[in-house]
Amino acid sequence: MTTSPKQKSSVLPTGGGAALLDPEDAVILLLDHQSGLFQTVKDIPVADLRRNVEVVARLATLLNIPVITSASEPSGSNGPLMPEIHEIATHAVYVPRKGEVNAWDNGDFVDQVRATGRRTLIMAGVWTSVCVMFPALDAVAAGYDVYAVIDASGDPSEMASRTSLARFVQGGVKPTSANALLSELHRTWARPEAAELAKLYGLAAPNYAAVMESFQKAQAVARASA
Amino acid sequence: MTTSPKQKSSVLPTGGGAALLDPEDAVILLLDHQSGLFQTVKDIPVADLRRNVEVVARLATLLNIPVITSASEPSGSNGPLMPEIHEIATHAVYVPRKGEVNAWDNGDFVDQVRATGRRTLIMAGVWTSVCVMFPALDAVAAGYDVYAVIDASGDPSEMASRTSLARFVQGGVKPTSANALLSELHRTWARPEAAELAKLYGLAAPNYAAVMESFQKAQAVARASA
Amino acid sequence: MTTSPKQKSSVLPTGGGAALLDPEDAVILLLDHQSGLFQTVKDIPVADLRRNVEVVARLATLLNIPVITSASEPSGSNGPLMPEIHEIATHAVYVPRKGEVNAWDNGDFVDQVRATGRRTLIMAGVWTSVCVMFPALDAVAAGYDVYAVIDASGDPSEMASRTSLARFVQGGVKPTSANALLSELHRTWARPEAAELAKLYGLAAPNYAAVMESFQKAQAVARASA
């Protein structure tokens, strides 16, 4: 996996935003989004979860952000990784594990992360409280700046979900959502990818797709009658 | 719009099912699924609503059931009809209206229904309490057997939604859901369209898509190790 | 109170709609929407309830439908009638009661209803299970066609609310909502009051106000750039 050299993108504003995610320093880790585990997710409907993961994968592809995936025992009952991820993010690198529940316990996985030279980790996975929490806490301990995309992840109950959010904050992991991540990486409409990014809002916030349909129709009607 | 001649499909069981929908007698009416109205729907997420409408449209296409659509003032703020319907159900007939809120108040619409020669109407629309309710009550009064697909329709509040369900039952309209309609028209796995129908369950009940992914992977693993 | 002579409005479609409300035969009864009782309503937020009552009052005024109001012990802790009703519907007639919980137990009230010569009663009030339910059941027994506007009414718990809906259906009262009533009386956009009626949808379904704002802006932008 080759990664972009570390430098500020020319599209980013120069004056502000020091507190925000730097896309040039980021790597996205998608962990254990597997069909068997999806059945146990109870804090978000599985259709929404998959759509949010798709948003993250499309975003990574559009903005050329490295993606590393992994799966927990995909030949067993946990089931296969959702296929959309690698179909969309063809540049994603898959790291097999040797039984470790926590991807950070797998040396190959950590090596792959280190090889990107990036220090900001954006993680999502199923379960949030396990497959995201454990590597996130370990990565914070190793000095990384870590974001957890809560709604591109899933937990087996609402109670577990609230508990995960609290533990992330306590452990110094920054919680975010797919739509906020999209916006934080998008950063400005004055960039060449803007039209493609716009479509992703219709996935992350489905009412937005209808907003865009209404807008285009209203303008077409106005122009036709102008 | 040409419709199938009225005769029992050879794929249907002969012994039972007299109380169920007869697909040979059915016509599907999709009313006012428009982008502006979608924003007001509060009893179902708009992504789920659109997916359920897509299920109905795909089902109609697969089983060759006539579809009639209409829209309420689509050049105004109600917005355009969701494009997926006519993209999927290319055989659907669109009937423009002259301002009538209730499609049944429009003579062309009623004529189009009558022209199918069918007496079982399957309706969905936005709002449930208006665009489905009014023609449904009128159609019952005109002697039709009417089904309302509640989750391919939408109402502006949970309270309005519960109220609609009660009024349908009171008025002799049969309430159903997209998944139940799919099953009631599907009727048997011993038919040529079975594989295509199977995919629709993954849309109507999204966890089912993951069930199928798990199943196929489990079998592939077993066969590889056999 | 003078009421319109019974005849079909020229704006109404002639072909269909026999199952729907006839606005020429309707009278609106707004019962006990009082500030003290509002505090006990738990099935709808009081802001939404008042906005829905406002929709009904504006609708009555626009379409010249008679309105009769009443209040239960307004000098006591039940509090005054919400002032918007008579401010908006200046043609509304207020009937004081002599302590009766059920407005139908008050002879003056029933006389006022009879004086309209209309047989379709559209009722709303607080509590739904009491101030609407009791006169509604009595009116059905007296041969009237009765509608209860569920979300322009309020009950002291969700459980009481569900119970009211069931009892209405059981008793032959037709349940509806403010938005559906608006649509059922509106009936067609091809009428002089259309622009005024359009505004009411922004009250009954608040997202619709934003839909209209977006539409107008989109058209203005398109025209400016045309």
Add this chain to the structure above:
Amino acid sequence: MTTSPKQKSSVLPTGGGAALLDPEDAVILLLDHQSGLFQTVKDIPVADLRRNVEVVARLATLLNIPVITSASEPSGSNGPLMPEIHEIATHAVYVPRKGEVNAWDNGDFVDQVRATGRRTLIMAGVWTSVCVMFPALDAVAAGYDVYAVIDASGDPSEMASRTSLARFVQGGVKPTSANALLSELHRTWARPEAAELAKLYGLAAPNYAAVMESFQKAQAVARASA
């Protein structure tokens, strides 16, 4: 148990209300409100349930309506009847059972009901779906007019509760709530018990107690400054 001879109370309005409960014909049946069963109730908080039962008991006492209670195996794990009922309604008659789940299966119980000479039964109990449902369906079959006070009763899940409501309506049992029952029996403020009845609204709809406190304070302040 002596019961009032059947005649219309002089406090009741004479003109209307034929569709409503006649308090002179009513008997209240409170079934199996037992401490052990209370723990299984999940469709209403137990504090609210007990308060609603208290409302019914106080109402019966104020208006001199006969009350019959029973309990299911009170020496076993179902636990004792909630003591408030007989403390408040000292005129209530307790009928022990011989193991029957359905009170209507117990001859003594049915005899006690018949002995009142009344044909309108107001029932509440735990569980709604069992201890109310079974005697209610049997009583309807025996020609009684039957009301079920849904929120003075309790079921072991929300799903069971919705199911009970549907089965009551299907079976011809009229569903009501404690507050609606209070109002339906109260009927008019122009009666000697009005002040005592007013207090019960503060139990049935707890915000009403604060409404009365505010009212009295506001008047006291106004008078002091007059």
Add this chain to the structure above:
Amino acid sequence: MTTSPKQKSSVLPTGGGAALLDPEDAVILLLDHQSGLFQTVKDIPVADLRRNVEVVARLATLLNIPVITSASEPSGSNGPLMPEIHEIATHAVYVPRKGEVNAWDNGDFVDQVRATGRRTLIMAGVWTSVCVMFPALDAVAAGYDVYAVIDASGDPSEMASRTSLARFVQGGVKPTSANALLSELHRTWARPEAAELAKLYGLAAPNYAAVMESFQKAQAVARASA
């Protein structure tokens, strides 16, 4: 499958209960409780659903009520029948189907029902709106008295679930719950199976298990100190 000859059980009360289920006339139909379909159930947690099915199976075994099961394509992605049913109800008869979605479309299934000579059908299954609804409507049409055990069944959304309940009532199917069914068949504590039946309440209403534990401990402590 041999079934009990039709005669009233000696344990049942003789005076009342004509409106209730007659266990001597009942047969239980458990339809398509399959592991793949379970993943799509969203109106009840799968642990509760399985526990309720277990209650029904244990009840059938204790009271010697015939049970017929079936599954929809159990070698495909719908998955195997939950094993507990046949483990508990060893007398249950399994009827394979030939692809029919609706068990009533399968002649063998209907023959098996007819062979019991019983006219009261107690049905549960996944999905409620399909696997229970279709045979239930057909059985009502065929003159059977039909009960649907709502919480031993499951639907793919809350909206579909509410819709099913309404359609059952509309179609003359009696809705019930596992706990109510247990009580309706239990009928009296004065029967030899009482102790075994008591345990089932701890499954149908889990707080009841703790009620019994508390009761036994309290008595043991009292006796020890007596």
Add this chain to the structure above:
Amino acid sequence: MTTSPKQKSSVLPTGGGAALLDPEDAVILLLDHQSGLFQTVKDIPVADLRRNVEVVARLATLLNIPVITSASEPSGSNGPLMPEIHEIATHAVYVPRKGEVNAWDNGDFVDQVRATGRRTLIMAGVWTSVCVMFPALDAVAAGYDVYAVIDASGDPSEMASRTSLARFVQGGVKPTSANALLSELHRTWARPEAAELAKLYGLAAPNYAAVMESFQKAQAVARASA
């Protein structure tokens, strides 16, 4: 207001509990529990809120903990203080304010707190986000150890309530609940007030009242049969 001299109560355990509330150092501040403000509370039913405030007042009385109350414009629309507080906690001191929203802005109030010589403040009030939040933040700034009893307080929406909880934690205020406060002050059953304290659990957690009723009955039955 005389307060207990500062010394460890002999009933408290000596070995542990350093991290817990010291009742000898505590003063309870009950702020603006007024009938008008109660109507705006939407994060807890008003009956539960009042019962929790009653628990706190009874606890203070039983354990002789000083109580200071205040009200915001009680002669205006905010309404009178709920009367139960001073009826139960007859030792409570009421401090009138001169229009300040924040009790800590009132010098008399702060003086009264200081006069107790205690440094641990247990606060509750309506609204949580205002009448508790503002003095709590000020008291933390002044070096006090501050507890907020969340469910003896109330906020105007669930969203405001979650926001308050977050701001308390951020500001160093310790959030607790009425039941937890009862337990933290109760501390041991080996104290003379134990029987009286036990009753309070039935108020703070209403199912506990039924637990005690079941327990006593079970023991009585066992003893009677011993």
Add this chain to the structure above:
Amino acid sequence: MTTSPKQKSSVLPTGGGAALLDPEDAVILLLDHQSGLFQTVKDIPVADLRRNVEVVARLATLLNIPVITSASEPSGSNGPLMPEIHEIATHAVYVPRKGEVNAWDNGDFVDQVRATGRRTLIMAGVWTSVCVMFPALDAVAAGYDVYAVIDASGDPSEMASRTSLARFVQGGVKPTSANALLSELHRTWARPEAAELAKLYGLAAPNYAAVMESFQKAQAVARASA
């Protein structure tokens, strides 16, 4: 934009409140409250959101607090700024952006904030997780004291909303609500604007409007009868 010179208002209490917002040091930033974005808000009904924004705008006007607004691509599908803001707060300054998602990335916006000379920023916007979060984090990094008005802002899901609240707390942003902000700036009833401020509580907590109506009527009745 001219701003008030920095000095303590004479209406504020002098003794306490150091931990609270200083209105003399505050500037209000209203970001991207646009009609298209409103359609995607799912953590608060849009009517409530707009009413809360109105409260903030009215409060700023009454207390002469500077307001800066901005919008994200208002000529595109995001739609126009809600018009009420500038209609009410005529002193508000609008800063156009050049495509930046994060207002703090726009130099003109930051300059406008600096020009006020104030260091306390009160922010609200749509989406909370984006349009409020990003400038809030940047402003904290730049040394400002930052408040986020959670319910005058909106996020596309409940899950995103909970996540935003956690990230605000983690990042040192103080979360508040419209009603709490009103109270915190109101501070005392002993000020000339008190009557105008009182009306705002009826917007921020709609039940309060009915409380005031009841109060005035109760006093009027008392005076009339005095």
Add this chain to the structure above:
Amino acid sequence: MTTSPKQKSSVLPTGGGAALLDPEDAVILLLDHQSGLFQTVKDIPVADLRRNVEVVARLATLLNIPVITSASEPSGSNGPLMPEIHEIATHAVYVPRKGEVNAWDNGDFVDQVRATGRRTLIMAGVWTSVCVMFPALDAVAAGYDVYAVIDASGDPSEMASRTSLARFVQGGVKPTSANALLSELHRTWARPEAAELAKLYGLAAPNYAAVMESFQKAQAVARASA
């Protein structure tokens, strides 16, 4: 109670995971899971709570982690400890208390904890806000690393539950859930206990049991047809 000597288990990965629980240093404390207290739990269904406690007990047994239990007045109305704990974890040590609400106030309990030589405490109990919170805060003060298993514990309301979570985080206690604890102790599938651990996921996340059933059936079908 003999405990394992402190050394890293050979099954654990060596490279990562420093931020996670060390099972070799852990002791599990199960506090006051009593039948009477269970009835007051309202933030989790009691069946789920007991199943999660069972998961913890089975996990402790499988991985040979010491368990200490205690109960609060088990001969009184709080009721007996749920029997499953000691049935499953036969190595668990029960410590009776002398009336202390807070187990950490009991010297024997603290001594027992100290005797394990372990510094990581995993606590669960009823109530979360009391029986877990108090010893958790005391243990943190005493230098222990403390985890609270939120869903193997229970609180008397949702509001109390959210409050507990916030107070844990504020007090330095790490919140977790039964499923996350299982995963964090499980750590790798490459260990001899893997098959036994796999079964526990079906308890902690019940849909997982059906996932495993589907998987095994799919493989059996594939092998049979291979």
